[in-house]
Amino acid sequence: MSKNKTDYEAMNQNSTDNTAYQLNTAALGNGAITFAIMQTNFWVGDIAGNVKKMRALALDAKDKGADIVIFPELSLIGYPPEDLLLRPTLAERVKNAMNELAQIEGIVIILGYPHIDHHGTFNSAAILQGGAQKGFYHKQHLPNYGIFDERRYFAKGRNHVLFDYKGVTIGLLICEDIWHDAPIKALKDEGADLVVVLNASPFEIGKQAQRKELLNSQAKKHELPIIYANTVGAQDDIVFDGGSLIMQADGQIAHEGARFLNQLIMAQFDAAAKRFDTQAKPPLALSEESEMYQALVVGLRDYVNRSGFKGVIVGLSGGIDSALTLCIAVDALGADKVYAVMMPYEYTSNISLEDAAAQAARLNVSYTVCPIHDAVGGLRSTLAPLFVGEANGTTEENLQARARGTILMALSNTYGHMVISTSNKSENAVGYSTLYGDMVGGFDVLKDVYKTDVYRLANYRNRLEDNPVIPERVITRAPSAELRADQTDQDSLPDYDTLDAILKMYIDEDLGYKAICAAGFEPALVERVLSLVDRAEHKRRQGAIGTKITKKSFGRERRYPLVNGWAIKG
Template identity: 70%
Template sequence: MSKDTTTTNLTAENPAGENTIIPKAVTFALAQSHFLVGDITANADKMRQLAIEARGQGADVIIFPELALLGYPPQDLLLRPSLSGRVKSALSALSDIEDIVMIVGYPHVDHHGTFNSAAILHNGHQKGFYHKQFLPNYGVFDERRYFDKGRNQVLFDYKGITIGLLICEDLWEKTPISDLKQQGADLIVCLNASPFETDKQDTRKAMLAKRSSEHKLPIVYVNAVGGQDDLVFDGGSMVTQADGTIAHEASRFLDQLMLTTLDVETLKFDSQAKAPLSLSRESEMYQALVVGLRDYVNHSGFTGVIIGLSGGIDSALTLCIAVDALGSDKVYAVMMPYEYTSKISLEDAQAQARRLNVSYTVCPIFDAVEGIRHTLAPLFNQSPADTTEENIQARARGVILMALSNKFGHLVLTTGNKSELAVGYSTLYGDMAGGFDVLKDVYKSQVYNLASYRNRLEDTPVIPERVITRPPSAELRPDQKDQDSLPDYEVLDGILSLYIDEDMGYQDIIDKGFDAAMVGKIIKMVDNSEYKRLQAPIGTKISHKAFGRERRYPLVNKWSVEG
């Protein structure tokens, strides 16, 4: 199907017939901000405020992220029958903003279908719109479920330059920017809702540099920021010169209104006075976890969070992230010892709580566990003890935490990591009981790295050193160690990352140097634990492939380990 090109001219009419003076520069404002899913009226109000602020700072054009009016990803909200009316009303409410062009991401609904679109608003009128052409349908994206494919190229002339519009995935494909270049674009504006994963910003920079330099086009790239369910949008909006170099880069994980000025004659942007701090891998991972938890708790309406503090490294790191996300006054820690809980664990849990200044309570579970065992004794009929009795301890703790949540309105944070969740080293309705798993997408080896990173941020460590150095244990039986049931975490995580994140099969993983028997055992454990993961709470995605919306396997299947 051939593609049409729509061109809009935003130059004001001159009834006096005088010669129009073309300005020498155009200033763009990149509105890197958090727009909450479904809150259309509040999102429009935020756009209004940002547009007025940008205009006051001399901006000619303000650009908002992809689908900012509705928030991203809106999922089945796009199927609500009242969507079209709400969107039209919100766009109409922006019609009194003058003297600045607004490029607004929104869902466009008409008799042709539903589109992921960008509206061009100027002096009370919608001058045009662009429909996204390439709809991602992989990983966390399922846009083909909701949107129809756009067909037209859209350019608009403004103050002497021709601007082409793209939306997110369009820029990752070769043809849309090439078509705009052929149609005479001087500049590309791209609206994005690109979620975080480790090293993603470097990938974006490489892609933008390639697209700019290939077509000799400067690019204004605006990204969303903030947490939405299990996703975090990390900002990092950018402006590239036509040769691919970065002229401006916004901060990561923070709201920012970034202004940049284009010289109309040279088509070059001014240079940023001071670039944002570069983040290490641990730093960006930690910030993503903080933002993901902060926005989930605050936007869900919880008054605080409650954590079962064990004295181990997983709950210690979870506690740190919770305090950094919400403040110590909104974090409540409960230590629930049993007869196998070591004195060291009690001491370390108390030390962590005191160091971070959180509410801390010790609630022994001996009576609860013994009561359940007594109730079950006639039913078990003198069967030998096994992991069932161990799991009663975890489930007793889950009952206590959920009761406290029910009574006081705090969200229970679970503390399981990706390694444990992968192989099923967790108790359903026990330590998996809760509403949000902060470390769900963090392998155990990464937990250690993040704990050490957090300790380096302050003169006095927030996590006691021996919590990091002593062998991990669930403490559900005497002298229990994780490595009694699992290989060393470096080996385990190596196998898991290849199988889960890289989608490698049995033989391919063995070819990487891992023991065949161990690979087969681990893969079976992963596959057999799918039913647990389906019932696990959500947690922030930070990896290339997290458990949840982008990794979906049937619970009942006969796929062999060697497949």
């Protein structure tokens, strides 16, 4: 069947049948189809800028011989647009943008966009050709878990969409649809020869292997080649890692996009053989440490650059967390945009001073030493009349952290650089941090990185160069906040191997007290750690955002009430 649509207004329906569109290929005949998959990033909300970028990329793809160019999920507005989808002018902006893109001649464009009509707002894919929008598809499976909140904004699509081009019947799906069996089966039953899937699939450790396993299974099960076009880059705390894939019907990978990089992937589909050509050289496989590190670099880079800051300030302590943060900042932004400040006090060791200076020199960043003795002394003097007869251990430690936080924010206000905090996921989990002190900042680079992974990443970064960028004793010495004499983290916390094992079970796997104890951990320790996590929710809620890399990050994915009566042992 064929339903010809000639303008954007004609798309304003939510068909519940299976819809097929016949594109104009009269002058082309049957044979090979050249696809251009645009693995790139689109700025959330910048519809005009995104249209300009799409136009340039589509014309470039046409010049390179592409018949069909594919842009990722919601590329017109960027992903995730969140409450921008509720803005009253969105429909008009989308309409104008789609009309402009439809005017591009000589190439078929498939792109993701928010479709708005009297049925609701849909997460959709459009087919543009020869001055008009020829068809559309609405996403059927709307994810509402983890970072996803699509049912808040979108209505569920119900029609299966195919279009014919040069004798090939192409079906459309969007992201979550391919993780379910019914949508692709329906396309196969309707005669699809291949399936195009638009994606904004976020990164987490091991995600690319999951994608490959899924596409291999779906392609073989339904005997359909699959084009999986993914976005790349970061939006707030989410990173998209690219890794776009083209899977043959037998489950073999024909093309794989690079990870964390913008890329144009050109692939030719043989209409007679129903197979894609094969890329000459697949991208290098990334180790777990490599993909984690690259995700952190991309997350910081895009957040700082798009926030409009001139650079970043790092409070460099001589410890491993700030050392790794400094490396990531330099790799993300360049040494000329990174400013390191060492703020020693009476408990700061000479080793810390030496190592901080050595790393700053090795990375060629601006480095300043700003002692906090006078700042802490002034606060102590001011508070002394109020603290008569009171013990001041924790208060004394927090005054140091807050003095440092005040100095960092003052520098930020004066010079226009973003403060990036250095707390890791283990510390954030148990509240081993100071509100308005070491937690200050606009972005927490290590927010979703457990302490044991901090060590892994530090060693990984050092292996990349002959001359290590992090002094070896920063990695090997006992970790310490240096807020009192002879302090180590293990004065207050279990060893990090044990702590992180418990935290991963409780946070990432959602296991409870009984299950964690059954795994062999001492019950009193489990109770203590879980209590620390629960009590620190108010701190985490006030902390800076940071790049998600694990299965479950604090913030978007793990949202607990600040005060509640939940019993750990219940």
